[in-house]
Amino acid sequence: MVKDKKDFLFMTAVYAFIVAVFVVTFYPFWNIFIISLNSAEDTLRGNLYLWPREFSLASYAQILSDSEIWMAIKVTVLRTAVGTPLAVMTISMLSFALSKRELVANRFWMLYFVFTMYFGGGLIPYYMVLKNYHLIDNFMVFIVPGLMNVFYMIIIRTFMQGLPQELDESAKIDGANYLQIFFRIILPLTTPVLATIGLFTAISHWNSWFDSYVFTYDPGLKTLQAVLVKILNQYQTGSMVGDAQQMANSAKRLAVSPDTIRMAATMVATLPIIMVYPFLQKYFVKGMTLGAVKS
């Protein structure tokens, strides 16, 4: 009986903790979401917590009528759609070759790739080199450097090494060469891991701002997140002017205030991710676990 009472207290504490973490994790997103759906004037009154007070889609209408945002969405979608499959292909081809123990100089090549995880030139020489390759202010700067990722290679290679050896032995006896073995036998079996890597790559494409912010100057090459950085910077500078002046300025504001605009832009950049990752959850949990066990 005593034990049950203890367990009850323990489980209450567990659920209290979990609910607290849930609120801390989820509520900020919810708060941004309802502010983006509230009318701009009303938002200035503050105290928005659970629901929009004056429902309005004006901020979204404003955002989605902005040609800069549309251009940014186009660039972001394009780099994600082009960069992801190419990266998954490059990395899985490499992983396959390195998963073969018989590969000549296997250890050398592993060292060649893994070394770059631990040592690098840093930002400044990297920038100089990109400039030398004429990749500054070039859409390809979003695609080409991101085609290789050593950490993902290790995950895929580990998975491939775990596949039964007999598969490609029998294929070899049937006269299949390495390319055929890779494309027809190994690649289809690797799909769960490739989905994980594809998801991670796609999300990092969607989320990247730094390459667009630093390596491009052309407004036509700004990604969604880079535009969002600009909006954030304006807000940060604005809040330094002081609240009094902000209030004075806000009196002059039209139907849409920078705050609700900022929230709406944040939501536009967030929603696609929130809608995609839960469906691939079982893959990436498995993929991460695999990576963790090996590394």
Place this chain on the structure above:
Amino acid sequence: MSMLSKAQPNHRSAPAVRKPRGGGLLGRLKEQRLLYVLMLPAIILTFMFSYVPMFGLYMAFINYQPGGGSFFRQFFTTDFVGLQWFEYFFTNGDFVRIMRNTLAQSFLSLLFGFPMPIILALMINELRNGWFKRTFQTVSYMPHFISWVIAANIIVTMLSSGGVINNLLTGLGIVDEPIQFMQKGPLFWWIIAISNTWKDMGFNAIMYLAAISAINPELYEVAKVDGASRLKQMLHITLPSIRPTIIILAILAVGGILNAGFDQQYLLQNNTVLQYSEVIDTYTYKYGLQNGMFSYGAAVGLFKSVVAFILVISVNQMAKKMNEQSLF
């Protein structure tokens, strides 16, 4: 895990491996030419984008001039200045401040960010399987998948003078006036630490949950027969079982202590907190690219790369000794 990797060599040296048609190295290379074809793009890309910039680090020892001809030609045409840029970094007064900020932010991030995923994993493990557990886990990964740009937008909104946190604090009578969180230098370290923890605790719990799922269920059965409470089971079975994972991840975290980050500092900072916000990576960016002191920026970057490399390698050796397994 080490069992798995040890079992492979025997398994691998299956007959198919040793059948060199032409014999010798050349014959094997010829047989494997298609493997090399598959590797070629990655080899070239890694050379172009990882190794060439490493050679480019030579610019830290010269006086690179933006208008002075092409990058690599300047290696031969510009004055060699030796360690002048490093000396400048160590003596101009910035070094202490930058290192203090970097280490303080890393340390505070570890202080919150390291135990939280462990506690979270232990708690999640106690939940009954079902929709609640699944939903909670899905939500807990959410902050990991959003960019720092979005996170920074959320954080400055929450912490603004009319934001939820200030309203809560004033509403509960804890403070009389809203706190200007983003304008107070010393608070910046804590904001970074808590933001880092908020963003990654759910995702990092995955590793620990994986370790927990490998625990032999019989241990719990025996404990139940002995009348151990759930709390006791957690403290005496679950926690000790994941200790190796905890130790390895702790060692790795120490190895990354110089990587305090870039995105979060750059996006959350403003001029009023610069004394506390600037870390090595934002400093390199500011001087190297924004202020045009390219060689100086490269020198600071090289300093960081070398120290970080030494840290990671020594830490890897430690981890190897402790668990008899390497990181790669």
